[in-house]
Amino acid sequence: MRLLQSTLTVAVGASLAFAVACDEPTTPLRPGDPDAGMCETPETTPEPTVEDVAPVSHRRLLRRVHLTLHGRPPLDEDVSALDDATSDAEREAVIEAAIADGLESPDFYDRMVDFGHWWLRNGAFVTGAQGDAYMGNMSAHLGRCADDTAHPGAYFLLASLVDEVGIGERTGSQLCTEASPTTRTVEPWWAPGTSVVLLGEAASEASQGTTRGGDPVACGVAVEEYFNMQMQGAGCGCGPNAAWCYPGHGLHIGNDRPGTQRRDMWEEPARLVAHLAWHDRPLSDVVLGNYTVANNRVRAWYLRFGRQSGLPAAALDGNDTWFRPDVGGEPRDPRHPDAADPEAWRELVPEELAPQLLSLSGGVRSADPARTLAWNPVDDAGPAPGLPMAGVLTMPGPSSSFPRERPRAARFLEIFACRSFDPPPPDVHFPPVGEDIATSGQCMHCHTVMDPVAMTFRRWIFVGNYVPRPYLAGVGDLQIPTDLFEPSQRYPHRAWFGAGADRWRQNWTANTVMTPVSAETLAANPATLFYDTIPTDYTIFGEHPDGTMGPLAFAKVLVSSGELDRCAVRRIYERFVGRPLDPEREAGFIRALAARFAAGDRQVRPFVGELMRSPEYRRGF
Amino acid sequence: MLRRENAMAACAALLAWAATGCSGEITNPTRGEPRAAAPRLECAVSDNDAIRLRLQPTCGSCHGAGTSHPFFASLSAFEDLLVYDTRFVVGGAPDDSELLRMLEGQGTGAYAQMPLDGAPFATRAERGETAITMAELRDWVTNLGEASGRPAVPDPAAASTRRLDAGEVIAAIQLALGAEPTGAHHPLLDVDGTPPLSPDSPTLDHDYRNPERAQVYAMLGGASYLAQTRPEERWSPSSVTAITQLAQGACSRAVARNNPQLFVEASPSDTLPDGEAAIRANLARLYTRFLHEDPTDADIDALLNDVYAPGEAVSPRTGWTHVCTALIRDPLFLMF
Numbered sequence: 001m002r003l004l005q006s007t008l009t010v011a012v013g014a015s016l017a018f019a020v021a022c023d024e025p026t027t028p029l030r031p032g033d034p035d036a037g038m039c040e041t042p043e044t045t046p047e048p049t050v051e052d053v054a055p056v057s058h059r060r061l062l063r064r065v066h067l068t069l070h071g072r073p074p075l076d077e078d079v080s081a082l083d084d085a086t087s088d089a090e091r092e093a094v095i096e097a098a099i100a101d102g103l104e105s106p107d108f109y110d111r112m113v114d115f116g117h118w119w120l121r122n123g124a125f126v127t128g129a130q131g132d133a134y135m136g137n138m139s140a141h142l143g144r145c146a147d148d149t150a151h152p153g154a155y156f157l158l159a160s161l162v163d164e165v166g167i168g169e170r171t172g173s174q175l176c177t178e179a180s181p182t183t184r185t186v187e188p189w190w191a192p193g194t195s196v197v198l199l200g201e202a203a204s205e206a207s208q209g210t211t212r213g214g215d216p217v218a219c220g221v222a223v224e225e226y227f228n229m230q231m232q233g234a235g236c237g238c239g240p241n242a243a244w245c246y247p248g249h250g251l252h253i254g255n256d257r258p259g260t261q262r263r264d265m266w267e268e269p270a271r272l273v274a275h276l277a278w279h280d281r282p283l284s285d286v287v288l289g290n291y292t293v294a295n296n297r298v299r300a301w302y303l304r305f306g307r308q309s310g311l312p313a314a315a316l317d318g319n320d321t322w323f324r325p326d327v328g329g330e331p332r333d334p335r336h337p338d339a340a341d342p343e344a345w346r347e348l349v350p351e352e353l354a355p356q357l358l359s360l361s362g363g364v365r366s367a368d369p370a371r372t373l374a375w376n377p378v379d380d381a382g383p384a385p386g387l388p389m390a391g392v393l394t395m396p397g398p399s400s401s402f403p404r405e406r407p408r409a410a411r412f413l414e415i416f417a418c419r420s421f422d423p424p425p426p427d428v429h430f431p432p433v434g435e436d437i438a439t440s441g442q443c444m445h446c447h448t449v450m451d452p453v454a455m456t457f458r459r460w461i462f463v464g465n466y467v468p469r470p471y472l473a474g475v476g477d478l479q480i481p482t483d484l485f486e487p488s489q490r491y492p493h494r495a496w497f498g499a500g501a502d503r504w505r506q507n508w509t510a511n512t513v514m515t516p517v518s519a520e521t522l523a524a525n526p527a528t529l530f531y532d533t534i535p536t537d538y539t540i541f542g543e544h545p546d547g548t549m550g551p552l553a554f555a556k557v558l559v560s561s562g563e564l565d566r567c568a569v570r571r572i573y574e575r576f577v578g579r580p581l582d583p584e585r586e587a588g589f590i591r592a593l594a595a596r597f598a599a600g601d602r603q604v605r606p607f608v609g610e611l612m613r614s615p616e617y618r619r620g621f
Numbered sequence: 622m623l624r625r626e627n628a629m630a631a632c633a634a635l636l637a638w639a640a641t642g643c644s645g646e647i648t649n650p651t652r653g654e655p656r657a658a659a660p661r662l663e664c665a666v667s668d669n670d671a672i673r674l675r676l677q678p679t680c681g682s683c684h685g686a687g688t689s690h691p692f693f694a695s696l697s698a699f700e701d702l703l704v705y706d707t708r709f710v711v712g713g714a715p716d717d718s719e720l721l722r723m724l725e726g727q728g729t730g731a732y733a734q735m736p737l738d739g740a741p742f743a744t745r746a747e748r749g750e751t752a753i754t755m756a757e758l759r760d761w762v763t764n765l766g767e768a769s770g771r772p773a774v775p776d777p778a779a780a781s782t783r784r785l786d787a788g789e790v791i792a793a794i795q796l797a798l799g800a801e802p803t804g805a806h807h808p809l810l811d812v813d814g815t816p817p818l819s820p821d822s823p824t825l826d827h828d829y830r831n832p833e834r835a836q837v838y839a840m841l842g843g844a845s846y847l848a849q850t851r852p853e854e855r856w857s858p859s860s861v862t863a864i865t866q867l868a869q870g871a872c873s874r875a876v877a878r879n880n881p882q883l884f885v886e887a888s889p890s891d892t893l894p895d896g897e898a899a900i901r902a903n904l905a906r907l908y909t910r911f912l913h914e915d916p917t918d919a920d921i922d923a924l925l926n927d928v929y930a931p932g933e934a935v936s937p938r939t940g941w942t943h944v945c946t947a948l949i950r951d952p953l954f955l956m957f
Binding site for chain 2: 121
């Protein structure tokens with residue numbers, strides 16, 4: 001209450017000063033009147049500052065500190081420490097210790113995970129992963145023998161409908177009762193250091209199987225079946241360390257409970273934010289970095305994504321350390337300190353497991369903005385080399401949650417540049433809508449900003465007949481057919497149309513901001529629809545992109561223009577100090593904060609500490 | 622508590638009055654009477670402000686308060702976001718100022734012209750459709766003064782607090798009642814068999830009551846990031862209703878269990894008037910425990926006379942449940 005009264009006093013003082021300035025203008029200035037004069041010079045009174053406001057009590061401040069860093073008020077022992085202090089200096093020491101200790105507590109990591117979810121806003125990992133069953137793992141699904149069978153705990157390949165819904169004759173689970181099926185004992189990727197028994201076909205390590213038509217086919221690539229996924233060829237099993245299989249099946253793992261891959265893929269972006277804060281990495285790595293954090297299930301996802309795209313099998317299948325948490329010593333989250341814990345969220349350069357996500361650094365962790373790749377389907381022939389990794393901008397979770405290129409651009413502009421896409425005022429007139437909504441019609445109000453960014457997000461698509469799965473168009477064996485739009489080929493190319501080919505042709509119009517490709521070129525080579533390099537003569541946030549392929553060019557501009565810094569400090573301030581900054585009244589303060597944040601190498605933990613030690617943090621009631 | 626309510630009401634009234642700012646009616650200088658049909662005008666307080674007000678009729682509708690680029694929301698916004706941002710205006714160098722280039726339809730950035738519609742500002746100005754000419758704008762940029770030097774500090778008048786989010790308030794209730802904050806299971810909060818549970822909880826299990834528990838959490842204003850729903854930014858009628866019911870249930874359980882943290886200075890069997898001294902001391906103890914603030918005598922009087930005593934008329938347990946609930950509903954408990 002003391003504080004509230006003080007705040008009120010400040011408000012009254014400021015308002016009265018304002019009234020004196022404007023009460024009696026000598027010559028009222030009418031907008032448009034060039035001869036108009038000014039108000040009288042306002043009587044100057046010292047502007048109130050945050051320091052003029054009485055701070056909250058030490059008790060209330062301690063409560064704030066604990067709510068900020070632990071998500072709860074202080075414990076009894078924390079309060080006792082303050083009660084035992086006998087001077088303001090001692091009380092300040094208690095507060096300082098609470099801040100310092102809190103910033104080093106794993107609770108701070110948890111708070112940053114929560115902050116990451118709040119900031120990044122990606123929802124459940126569903127698009128490209130989930131129909132009425134989960135197929136996001138791109139793996140053959142495994143059932144497990146019951147305890148009262150001949151092989152308790154052993155795994156078998158599900159036989160599609162039979163095991164899932166009881167339709168058909170042969171079931172995979174029949175193997176559980178057979179006396180001597182083929183077996184293989186392996187150290188499974190999901191539980192390193194242990195062993196499990198695989199039964200029947202699951203035990204196979206063959207690298208090549210046979211299609212129903214009798215053609216040879218590479219194992220390790222899954223195909224969709226009703227409710228589950230299976231190896232695409234007879235004779236294929238689970239491969240090395242059961243890396244081609246997933247311990248569970250579609251109907252039972254299609255949820256977001258802890259321990260499910262679907263939840264992990266949703267978590268990944270927020271975990272990266274928390275990881276950067278915890279390990280004092282620059283927060284800009286969230287868009288510039290070629291790395292992520294991943295537990296074993298997320299690693300399995302990237303590995304399957306690599307193989308599913310037809311990328312070299314031998315190197316990926318030959319990797320026998322990807323699932324071992326104690327190999328490599330990568331920095332990890334503080335909640336899983338055990339070196340052997342497969343649940344630990346530890347750093348990963350995805351290129352190691354999914355080579356189409358390019359590190360541009362030889363596989364070394366990097367967020368160097370000098371990383372670059374110039375490639376586009378108009379000037380360069382052949383398959384796309386991949387997509388340069390750009391933090392969350394190229395992660396599967398957000399690409400699924402924001403499922404098309406323009407929503408992705410809009411959300412990322414909102415998230416990382418604090419842009420809003422409100423409808424234009426009703427009294428504003430626009431030129432008639434033409435071919436390009438970025439330059440004509442009411443749409444241009446938003447698309448002028450959105451479309452140059454959206455073009456970079458078009459390569460991540462979802463292809464499939466039952467549950468679509470994620471692919472990078474034009475990468476690996478997913479080459480865009482040259483006869484894609486031949487009417488006679490519509491049925492053979494139905495998967496492409498399921499993925500959106502009609503929409504691409506209609507919305508990705510030739511010679512527009514988003515698709516700066518001629519109609520003739522698009523007609524001759526539909527792969528050029530996926531032109532995802534922002535031309536260097538475009539301007540984003542007042543800067544010209546450097547010609548890097550994909551979202552990485554946008555990431556670089558986000559950082560170099562200062563937009564990311566200004567937006568990030570606003571979000572951090574709102575979450576940790578307790579109120580949103582007002583860019584209309586506090587633009588100078590936002591710029592100053594952003595400058596300090598950038599000067600501090602964009603490390604979140606010391607920045608949060610600085611905010612919590614500021615007078616502003618002590619203001620409230 | 623009454624003092625706080627009165628103060629907040631007065632504050633709201635003052636803010637509403639101050640918000641009228643300079644946009645009041647123009648007074649007839651000779652008769653001192655308002656001009657009946659006078660438009661609401663603003664008065665400029667500086668050269669920059671005069672430019673702002675003359676650009677505003679053309680630019681303000683797209684660049685007003687609450688927009689992505691609120692250049693015309695206020696003089697400070699105009700200066701901080703536009704005039705002294707060298708991406709737009711370079712003092713002394715009109716030819717290098719992107720603002721003027723855009724107004725002339727020669728923008729080099731994302732926007733080739735302003736306004737976005739057909740004719741750029743310069744053309745409109747030539748037609749006499751704007752409140753300021755390009756020549757005047759070039760002259761202003763050429764002679765642009767130094768920035769006012771407004772300190773880059775937070776706005777001291779901004780409300781610097783927030784509501785506790787659902788997870789925080791659940792943990793705060795548990796701690797106040799003497800329980801450890803737990804993940805999924807809150808015995809004290811198990812009101813009607815549905816203790817609140819975040820639908821994003823990392824401790825989710827197979828429980829058929831989870832949807833109902835998630836609903837209680839949502840009613841408290843909790844987020845579900847999985848479902849892309851944001852946390853409630855302010856206490857709403859719905860969330861205040863939910864917290865009231867939750868507090869009543871939790872307090873009733875804690876009081877019925879004689880939780881020792883609730884009865885440090887008084888026993889559950891103390892009654893008025895004989896036990897008034899102990900009851901007052903216990904009220905002060907609970908006030909500090911729940912609100913992390915020392916109470917005044919008036920605060921204790923209010924708790925005793927307005928909350929505890931009417932409840933004790935039913936039973937001491939009811940009285941203490943009322944006190945506990947009132948403290949949880951206190952703004953000091955619910956806010957940051």
